Amino acid sequence: MTRASTQPAEPVSPRLRPVAAPAVEDEPEPRGPAAETHTPPPPQPGSDADVLARAQAGDHYAFAQLYSLHKRRIYSLCLRMVGNVAEAEDLTQEAFLQLHRKIATFRGDSAFSTWLHRLAINVVLMHLRKKGLSVISLDEAMEPTPEEGPGRSFGAPDLSLAGSIDRLALERAIADLPAGYRLIFVLHDIEGYEHNEIAAMLDCSIGNSKSQLHKARLKLRDAMRTVPRREGRR
Amino acid sequence: MTQDRYNMTCEEFQAQMPELIGSGEDAGSHPHVLNCALCRALLSDLETIAEAARQLFPVEDPPDHLWDQIESAIKQEHEPSRK
Numbered sequence: 279m280t281r282a283s284t285q286p287a288e289p290v291s292p293r294l295r296p297v298a299a300p301a302v303e304d305e306p307e308p309r310g311p312a313a314e315t316h317t318p319p320p321p322q323p324g325s326d327a328d329v330l331a332r333a334q335a336g337d338h339y340a341f342a343q344l345y346s347l348h349k350r351r352i353y354s355l356c357l358r359m360v361g362n363v364a365e366a367e368d369l370t371q372e373a374f375l376q377l378h379r380k381i382a383t384f385r386g387d388s389a390f391s392t393w394l395h396r397l398a399i400n401v402v403l404m405h406l407r408k409k410g411l412s413v414i415s416l417d418e419a420m421e422p423t424p425e426e427g428p429g430r431s432f433g434a435p436d437l438s439l440a441g442s443i444d445r446l447a448l449e450r451a452i453a454d455l456p457a458g459y460r461l462i463f464v465l466h467d468i469e470g471y472e473h474n475e476i477a478a479m480l481d482c483s484i485g486n487s488k489s490q491l492h493k494a495r496l497k498l499r500d501a502m503r504t505v506p507r508r509e510g511r512r
Numbered sequence: 513m514t515q516d517r518y519n520m521t522c523e524e525f526q527a528q529m530p531e532l533i534g535s536g537e538d539a540g541s542h543p544h545v546l547n548c549a550l551c552r553a554l555l556s557d558l559e560t561i562a563e564a565a566r567q568l569f570p571v572e573d574p575p576d577h578l579w580d581q582i583e584s585a586i587k588q589e590h591e592p593s594r595k
Contacts, residue, residue, distance in 0.1 A: 338586075341586075342579070342583075345579060345582065349573065349574050349578075349579075350570045350571075350572065350573050350574075351570045353570075353572055353573065353574040353578075354569075354570030354571060354572045355570070357572050366572075366574075367574060367575065367578055370574050370578060371578060371581055371582050371585065374582050375582060375585055375586065375589075378582075378586050378589075379589075442560070443560060443561065443564040445564065445567075445568065448561070448564050448565070448568070449568065449571075452565075463565070467561075467562050467565035467566065468565050468566070468568050470566075473534055484534075485530075485531070487534075488530040488531060488533070488534030488535075489530045491530070491534065492529055492530035492533065492534070492558075493530075495558045495561050495562065496558070498561050499554075499557045499558065499561060502557075502561065503557075
């Protein structure tokens with residue numbers, strides 16, 4: 279399961295260590311040698327596996343159930359990646375249309391939710407590439423500007439975040455990040471992908487991914503330090 | 513770039529931060545961090561942001577009409593083309 283699931287995030291220490299690859303939430307339990315010779319039991323009627331199987335067989339009602347089960351997660355992912363409600367709606371629609379076209383090809387090599395999540399990310403990335411967010415622009419975004427050099431924190435007033443962050447203010451600050459920064463921050467820090475996975479998805483180097491994530495966090499830090507404490511609106 | 517971990521400037525340390533953090537090393541135990549309040553505060557803030565991000569859940573539901581649009585698009589795709 280990725281970080282954006284409904285499960286609480288597990289404690290990570292030290293907190294800035296790369297998070298684990300998105301875990302597989304519906305992965306079949308490892309089976310012993312004896313179990314390998316047995317045919318798995320059919321899914322229980324009404325279970326997630328049953329809904330999936332029926333949707334794969336073309337049951338429209340089951341597909342609607344899948345939509346209900348996953349719409350929030352996919353829409354939230356799209357919204358965070360693009361930072362725009364109208365685009366997020368279009369991308370969510372496109373992701374579920376692609377799901378409908380491809381669902382029969384799902385073979386269960388990974389969890390369905392992981393597969394769908396990756397499909398949605400690909401839809402968003404395709405969209406962003408069409409809009410012109412290429413690796414080149416990602417690299418350009420990482421070039422230090424005079425105000426973003428590594429030493430920019432020098433002499434900064436000692437206004438620590440004091441270990442607490444308003445969630446809504448953070449959501450808004452993420453939405454305000456430049457597209458390249460936002461993409462990597464969302465994929466790494468929220469969705470739980472590792473730098474090598476992000477580099478593969480975005481066709482950039484692992485170093486670029488690390489650098490861009492760092493700059494995204496610096497930008498968020500600046501944004502959060504200027505948020506009035508009372509602020510909580512979105 | 514100076515590689516002496518014990519005699520780094522803040523600029524040198526901060527230039528190495530993306531790699532240091534991204535590699536999973538415990539940046540908090542770096543000699544420069546132990547001796548520099550500024551970089552320690554910076555690291556602490558970045559940790560706070562990363563931690564807060566991990567606790568963000570999907571909070572937004574798409575509008576109700578989105579399913580109607582998806583359903584309509586699916587029907588269109590499956591409709592036999594007419595001449």
